[in-house]
Amino acid sequence: MSRRPGRRHGLHRRCRCSLAWAAAIAIGLQAGLAVTLDRGLVVLRNGPFHDKYQRLCQRLEGAARAEPLASRGPWRAGVPEPVLILGSSRSAYGFRSGVMEERLAAETGRPVVVYNFSMYGAGPTMHLLNLRRLVQRGVRPSVVLVEVLPPLLGGSGPEPTEGRWLYTHRLDRDDLLTLEAIGFPTEPRWPVWRWSFWVPWYTQRFAILSRLYPTLLPWSCREDWALDTDAWGDSHLVASALATRRDEAIGRTYGEYHALLSDFQLHAVSVAALRAILGLCREEGISVALVLMPEGPAFRSWYPASAWAAIQAMLSEVQRDYGVPVVSTRDWLTEEDFLDSHHILPSSAQRFSDRFVREALLPAFYRY
Amino acid sequence: MLFNSGDFFFFFVAVFVGYWSLPRPWLRLGLVAAAVSYLISRGDDLTGLATALVQAPSWPTLARLDWRCALAGIIGLVSVLVVRLGVDRARVWLLLLSSFTFYASWNGQLAAIIFVTTAVDYLVARGMEQSQRPVWRRTLLVASLVMNLGLLAYFKYANFFLESLDRALQAMGASARHWGLDVILPIGISFYTFEAINYTVDVYRRRVPAERNLANFMLFITFFPHLVAGPIVRARDFLPQIHRPKRWDWLRLQLGVQLVLMGLFKKMAIADRMALFADPVFANPELYNTGAAWLATLAYALQIYCDFSGYSDMALGTAHMLGYKLAPNFNMPYVAANISEFWRRWHISLSSWLRDYLFIPLGGSRGSMGQTCRNLLITMTLGGLWHGASWTFVVWGVLHGLVLILHRLFQAYCQTRPRLAQWLRTVPGTAARIVLTFTTVALLWVFFRATTFTAALTMFHHLFVPHAGLGAPLHNRSLWYTVLLVVVCHVVALRGWWKAWSVRLPAPAMGFGYATVLTLALVLAPDSGKAFIYFVF
Numbered sequence: 034m035s036r037r038p039g040r041r042h043g044l045h046r047r048c049r050c051s052l053a054w055a056a057a058i059a060i061g062l063q064a065g066l067a068v069t070l071d072r073g074l075v076v077l078r079n080g081p082f083h084d085k086y087q088r089l090c091q092r093l094e095g096a097a098r099a100e101p102l103a104s105r106g107p108w109r110a111g112v113p114e115p116v117l118i119l120g121s122s123r124s125a126y127g128f129r130s131g132v133m134e135e136r137l138a139a140e141t142g143r144p145v146v147v148y149n150f151s152m153y154g155a156g157p158t159m160h161l162l163n164l165r166r167l168v169q170r171g172v173r174p175s176v177v178l179v180e181v182l183p184p185l186l187g188g189s190g191p192e193p194t195e196g197r198w199l200y201t202h203r204l205d206r207d208d209l210l211t212l213e214a215i216g217f218p219t220e221p222r223w224p225v226w227r228w229s230f231w232v233p234w235y236t237q238r239f240a241i242l243s244r245l246y247p248t249l250l251p252w253s254c255r256e257d258w259a260l261d262t263d264a265w266g267d268s269h270l271v272a273s274a275l276a277t278r279r280d281e282a283i284g285r286t287y288g289e290y291h292a293l294l295s296d297f298q299l300h301a302v303s304v305a306a307l308r309a310i311l312g313l314c315r316e317e318g319i320s321v322a323l324v325l326m327p328e329g330p331a332f333r334s335w336y337p338a339s340a341w342a343a344i345q346a347m348l349s350e351v352q353r354d355y356g357v358p359v360v361s362t363r364d365w366l367t368e369e370d371f372l373d374s375h376h377i378l379p380s381s382a383q384r385f386s387d388r389f390v391r392e393a394l395l396p397a398f399y400r401y
Numbered sequence: 402m403l404f405n406s407g408d409f410f411f412f413f414v415a416v417f418v419g420y421w422s423l424p425r426p427w428l429r430l431g432l433v434a435a436a437v438s439y440l441i442s443r444g445d446d447l448t449g450l451a452t453a454l455v456q457a458p459s460w461p462t463l464a465r466l467d468w469r470c471a472l473a474g475i476i477g478l479v480s481v482l483v484v485r486l487g488v489d490r491a492r493v494w495l496l497l498l499s500s501f502t503f504y505a506s507w508n509g510q511l512a513a514i515i516f517v518t519t520a521v522d523y524l525v526a527r528g529m530e531q532s533q534r535p536v537w538r539r540t541l542l543v544a545s546l547v548m549n550l551g552l553l554a555y556f557k558y559a560n561f562f563l564e565s566l567d568r569a570l571q572a573m574g575a576s577a578r579h580w581g582l583d584v585i586l587p588i589g590i591s592f593y594t595f596e597a598i599n600y601t602v603d604v605y606r607r608r609v610p611a612e613r614n615l616a617n618f619m620l621f622i623t624f625f626p627h628l629v630a631g632p633i634v635r636a637r638d639f640l641p642q643i644h645r646p647k648r649w650d651w652l653r654l655q656l657g658v659q660l661v662l663m664g665l666f667k668k669m670a671i672a673d674r675m676a677l678f679a680d681p682v683f684a685n686p687e688l689y690n691t692g693a694a695w696l697a698t699l700a701y702a703l704q705i706y707c708d709f710s711g712y713s714d715m716a717l718g719t720a721h722m723l724g725y726k727l728a729p730n731f732n733m734p735y736v737a738a739n740i741s742e743f744w745r746r747w748h749i750s751l752s753s754w755l756r757d758y759l760f761i762p763l764g765g766s767r768g769s770m771g772q773t774c775r776n777l778l779i780t781m782t783l784g785g786l787w788h789g790a791s792w793t794f795v796v797w798g799v800l801h802g803l804v805l806i807l808h809r810l811f812q813a814y815c816q817t818r819p820r821l822a823q824w825l826r827t828v829p830g831t832a833a834r835i836v837l838t839f840t841t842v843a844l845l846w847v848f849f850r851a852t853t854f855t856a857a858l859t860m861f862h863h864l865f866v867p868h869a870g871l872g873a874p875l876h877n878r879s880l881w882y883t884v885l886l887v888v889v890c891h892v893v894a895l896r897g898w899w900k901a902w903s904v905r906l907p908a909p910a911m912g913f914g915y916a917t918v919l920t921l922a923l924v925l926a927p928d929s930g931k932a933f934i935y936f937v938f
Contacts (some may be wrong), residue, residue, distance in 0.1 A: 044651075044652060045650075045651040045652065046651075048651035048652055048654065048655040049651050049909050050909075050912070051655060051908040051909035051911035051912050052654065052655055052658060052912070052914065052915075053908075054652075054660070054908055054909045054911070054912020054913065054915075054916075055911070055912040055913075055914075055915035055916050055919075057912070058910075058912055058915075058917075059466040059915070059916040059919050059920065060915055060918035062916060062920055157739070168910075228407070232923070234920050234924055235926065236925045238923060238924045238925070238926060241924055242924065242925075247924070248875075248876035248878055248879060249674075249875075249876070249879045250927070251677055251874065251875055251927070254927070254928070323749070328915075
């Protein structure tokens with residue numbers, strides 16, 4: 034009789050210990066990863082940025098072994114001049130940085146490294162965050178080409194349209210403070226960020242799986258896509274995309290962009306982000322140009338006249354205030370050069386890049 | 402508020418802490434302080450709501466009350482009232498009010514409907530118990546059935562029947578009338594309606610006594626772990642548990658945690674992951690090749706099992722953690738060796754409900770083979786319709802009924818062929834029967850999953866006639882690993898290894914196992930939580 038309560042007591046103690054161990058290990062795992070991420074495990078916090086940054090470093094270090102990456106002094110003769118492209122998928126697919134690099138080196142007689150730091154869905158806010166991170170890490174390009182993606186300059190809510198692709202779990206504290214400084218409404222994002230900070234095994238799960246077992250994820254959730262870019266950071270359209278019929282692709286693009294453009298309104302935060310990029314470049318002594326990428330006739334026809342007038346007025350104002358060139362290549366290509374009226378086909382990307390160097394880059398920065 | 406959401410985690414933790422803290426005065430004080438400080442922190446919202454209520458007092462305005470504020474208020478209030486009510490009654494009230502809050506977090510107005518119908522059922526049952534006049538008792542029973550089934554028919558089936566009628570009239574040459582009603586389907590209506598019916602019928606049959614306390618009865622119907630997707634609880638199992646005093650029990654807590662973790666893993670790491678294979682193919686079957694169609698069918702079979710049994714595990718687990726035991730709803734249905742066994746292992750609470758309240762009253766299997774087959778067909782057809790207001794569900798039910806009939810006929814045939822019957826009982830025979838049963842069930846899920854007949858037929862066409870097209874939406878390896886994991890888990894459970902190991906494993910190893918399962922569930926969750934499939938039924 035006396036053994037049964039004792040056995041039950043032992044079982045209870047075992048259960049209590051099991052649960053205590055479970056809680057301690059589960060909390061320890063979350064906290065451990067949270068602290069590691071906070072200490073700078075960028076590969077999980079922001080995979081695409083990390084991958085592109087690593088490759089940029091390799092390119093720069095490979096091209097100029099004598100110059101440590103972190104040095105921030107003026108670039109010496111013989112040291113390649115980095116030219117950085119900050120853009121969206123349009124730039125990622127549209128520029129052939131290798132072609133540009135070759136052409137620039139040939140024309141200027143100086144070594145040049147062109148790197149395409151474009152990210153899918155990036156607008157001025159993400160460009161600002163990326164440029165700030167790069168500058169903080171000691172990368173100081175001599176020229177930055179900032180793509181202006183008109184649909185992502187707008188928005189009607191408190192956040193600009195670009196906010197949709199600005200995933201809170203990919204931001205760090207400094208990013209949120211940078212956003213705050215340009216008037217981005219960060220108040221709703223802080224609680225989400227704190228939550229994402231303390232439960233990193235959940236919030237960073239796509240990043241974790243992208244590194245450990247990418248085939249478990251659908252393409253839309255993968256955060257390792259930047260590993261598929263080439264040595265210059267350019268993306269290449271895959272065969273299945275190239276096989277898509279153009280009218281179908283244009284229809285899809287219309288579905289994605291028509292609503293954004295039909296009641297387009299410039300968003301103050303996007304304009305502030307663009308200005309902040311130019312301010313940062315001025316501060317760091319970086320030459321900069323704003324680039325409007327080519328659009329097919331179909332895409333161009335979706336802009337209401339008032340929207341385009343507002344964009345042009347804003348760009349003129351920015352050009353005047355900061356003295357930067359605005360390169361419009363909107364009508365450089367025909368519909369046949371695009372997959373879907375705004376992503377350039379590989380064959381045309383080469384031609385476009387070559388022309389871009391000849392008609393825009395060289396006159397603006399290398400032949401004063 | 403989904404079971405696999407952060408909101409539910411906080412809701413449950415608050416209820417759990419409040420529930421077990423009630424007996425200790427200093428813990429109650431802490432609860433009151435926490436509730437008051439939370440409500441003060443939300444002062445602006447509450448003042449705004451109070452002002453709106455004063456200006457225009459209405460139910461929709463009150464329904465805007467945030468569930469967190471409501472729960473904080475409930476916990477604070479019950480902590481104060483415990484001195485007067487006693488701990489056990491206070492716990493009942495805490496669970497009851499938090500269950501209404503849980504339901505109202507979806508739709509406050511529909512919570513009012515449950516309140517009214519439950520109150521009516523309570524009165525009807527009391528009336529039936531007290532009356533000795535069979536006619537009056539029968540009238541009360543019919544009134545209750547009409548109310549419960551009437552609400553179910555109105556909310557769930559009215560549009561279905563009106564649209565079907567409209568289509569039939571159009572087929573006969575009439576012009577389209579578009580009779581659709583603007584109604585919202587109350588979540589879990591099919592589940593709590595069946596619970597209410599089993600109670601009133603059992604009281605009528607004098608199998609259970611009518612519950613004297615309205616709060617107890619309401620808790621039976623609205624207890625949040627089983628409210629929205631079952632298991633369908635029987636009054637005779639649940640009501641006595643309300644009367645029993647609850648004591649803290651580490652064993653039960655561990656069991657509850659184990660079930661919740663298992664449910665979370667099934668839902669987040671398997672069901673939602675399998676949806677990545679199944680959803681795109683079922684959405685556009687014409688685009689995919691035959692291999693992708695078969696993989697999608699297999700993935701959906703796993704998805705629906707892990708989704709629903711995962712929910713049931715979480716329901717059982719959370720109930721255990723609050724001192725209640727709900728009947729298990731699944732018992733490894735995919736190892737069933739025939740379709741009858743499948744239905745004894747799948748959604749057990751529904752199958753047994755249909756058996757007790759529909760199949761047996763229709764005559765069960767007491768009559769001739771023809772009558773038994775008819776009863777099976779009626780039961781399964783209505784069972785199919787119970788799942789959803791669509792002809793695809795009806796067909797799914799009818800087909801299951803037909804397969805059950807075929808099985809009965811085959812059983813009768815086997816009785817005259819002893820050698821065949823003997824071979825079927827051998828290991829290869831049993832394996833063949835399991836594979837055949839699983840394949841049949843998986844193929845019948847196509848009707849369950851497809852949104853239209855055309856989609857279902859296209860899917861079958863792609864399954865059985867080789868087609869070119871897109872491949873599986875995700876790498877196949879992920880699916881095969883999941884299949885392997887499910888098979889291994891089944892083997893471990895069937896062999897009784899888990900029962901044997903779990904008592905021998907040292908506490909740190911168990912703890913590590915629990916933490917690993919939780920972390921894996923979090924890492925493998927494919928997207929922000931999908932709703933449980935059975936929530937819409």
